[in-house]
Amino acid sequence: MPLLVVGSIAFDSVQTPFAVREDVLGGAAVYFSYAASFYTSVRLVGVVGEDWPEAYTDMLQRRGIDTSGLHVVPGGKTFRWRGKYLPNMNDRETLEVHLNVFGEFSPTLPESYRRCPYVFLANGSPVLQLKVLDQMTDPQLAVADTMDLWIREEHDALLELLRRLDGLVLNDAEAKLLTNEENLVESGYKVLELGPQFVVIKKGEHGAMFFSEEETYVLPAFPTRRVVDPTGAGDTFAGGMMGAIAEEQAFDPATLKRALAHGILMASFTVEDFSLDRLREIEREQLDERMQRFQKMLAF
C-alpha cells in the first residue's frame, strides 16, 4: 500500500571526528522515502530550490518514489544544514541552518495523494503537520516525528496534533522534554496520555522503545563497528518502520514490533556511511540477512 511522507529535503554539510562532507543529499523526507522504498511505493511531498539537481529526482523515481509532490521553487534555494558530531558520535551541534525555500513550505497535496492510507509527517512545525493532515481523507495510520524546537515553541499546536495522530516517533531527550519526566518508561506512558495510540522513543545507539495500551518493550540497536555519520538515522528508522507497516498492510502489535525491528536495521545501515551512500549500496537481501542475525542475537 502506498505511503505518503511530507517533510524536509536538504543539502547537509556534516563534520565528524573522522571526515567532512559538504552539501550532501539529506533532509528527513529524503531519508525516510529512500528507506521506505525498500518495502513499498512512496509518495513524497517536499520543496527544493533551483539548485536541486534533476539527477536526484531521477534517483528517487528509480526507487519507486512518486515525486509529483516535489515542488521546485523558481529562483529559490534548497534548505541547508551544517552540523558537527561530537566524539561520541551521538551528540551533535548545529552550526548553520538556512531554511531557504523550506521556510515558506506550505504544501498542497496532489489530489492523488489525499487518499493515501499511510502517512508520515516528518519533523516540521506541528502547524504545518496539522495542515497536511487536514488535507488527507481518512488515513488508516497517521504517524509524526517532532523535535525540541516545536515542543518548546509550538506546544499548543503540538498537543492538538498529538490528539489526532495514531503514532508519534521522537527521541529520548524530546520525550523527557515533552513530559517533564526523567524516567524514560514513565515518559513514554505520559506521551501516550496525550493522545496517540502508540509512541516510539528512539534512543540512538541504544535502540528504541515502544509504548501502547497493550504493551511496552525495548529493542536494542544492531551493534555496528562502522559508525561514519549518524545523520538521517532517525528518519530512516521511521522510513523502515512505516515502510514495513505499509508492506504488511497491518499495524497489529506483532506487525508493529517487526516494523520497529526493520526501522532499527535501516538506521544501522544508514550510519555506516554519509548521506544515503550506504543505503544505496544495499538490496533487500542484505536487510533480510541482517534481520536474521538480529533475531538470532535476541534469542536465548
Place this chain on the structure above:
Amino acid sequence: MPLLVVGSIAFDSVQTPFAVREDVLGGAAVYFSYAASFYTSVRLVGVVGEDWPEAYTDMLQRRGIDTSGLHVVPGGKTFRWRGKYLPNMNDRETLEVHLNVFGEFSPTLPESYRRCPYVFLANGSPVLQLKVLDQMTDPQLAVADTMDLWIREEHDALLELLRRLDGLVLNDAEAKLLTNEENLVESGYKVLELGPQFVVIKKGEHGAMFFSEEETYVLPAFPTRRVVDPTGAGDTFAGGMMGAIAEEQAFDPATLKRALAHGILMASFTVEDFSLDRLREIEREQLDERMQRFQKMLAF
C-alpha cells in the same frame, strides 16, 4: 557448583531525587552474593568492622551464602559510602568514602574456598584481585569487575589481571576509558585484545553488550517504571550472570547469553527499591516469570 566472590561490604547512604536512606546494607560482594544465591551456593570473602550487625550474617547464611570468609576486624569500622543520584538516575556523585577496614583488606582464602570452580573478583584494586587469583587452584572461570580509579591509577596491574582472566565486566564509560575508544563496539573488541575470553559492557538503563571471539551482541535492559535506587544494579547483574553460569555448570555461548539475561533481570529488580529490599521480596518464581516476559519482548 559453588561460586566464590571477593569484594567490598559496605554501609551506603544514598540520596535520590525522591528519597534518602542512611547506612543501608551494600557493597559489591553483598549485592553479588545475594543475587547469585538465587541460583547457586556462594562463598563470600570480605571484611567488616565491629559495627557489623550479626543479623546481616544470619540473613546471608539463610540464603545459602557461606560466610566463613567474612572477616570481622575487632575495633574496626565497616566501609561507608555516601552518594547522590542526579535526576536522570543514571549518573551519580560520590559525596563521601570512608574505606575503614576495607582499606587494609588483604584476604587470605579459607582452604575450603581455594578449589572453587567459579570465582568473581568484584570491583577492587587489581593488585588485590591478583592476590586472590594467586590463591585459587585452577578455577574453571575467573571473572572480574573494575572501575575508572584502577584504570587510571593501577593500569599495569590491571593489564596483568586482564591477561589472567576469563571474563571482564565493566561499564560503558570504563570500557571507553580503558581503550581510549569512543565507539562502544570497537571498545569491546579492544578490551578482548587485552586478554579475557569474553567482555561484558554494562550500559545501565540501556542493557549490556557481550563480546567474544565468536560473537557480539547486545541485550536491552528490562524496562521498569519503578527506578528507586540504582545502587548495586551492576553488582547484582554480575551476581545473576555468574550465578546462572554456576547453576548450569557451563559457559558455552548459549549459556553465557542466558546468563547475561539473568543478570539483566536481577538488576531490573534491584533498582526497584533501596539496598537489597526488592530482592528480599522476590522468589525464583518471579525471576522466571520476568524472564518469560523478557524473552517474549525480544521475539518478533
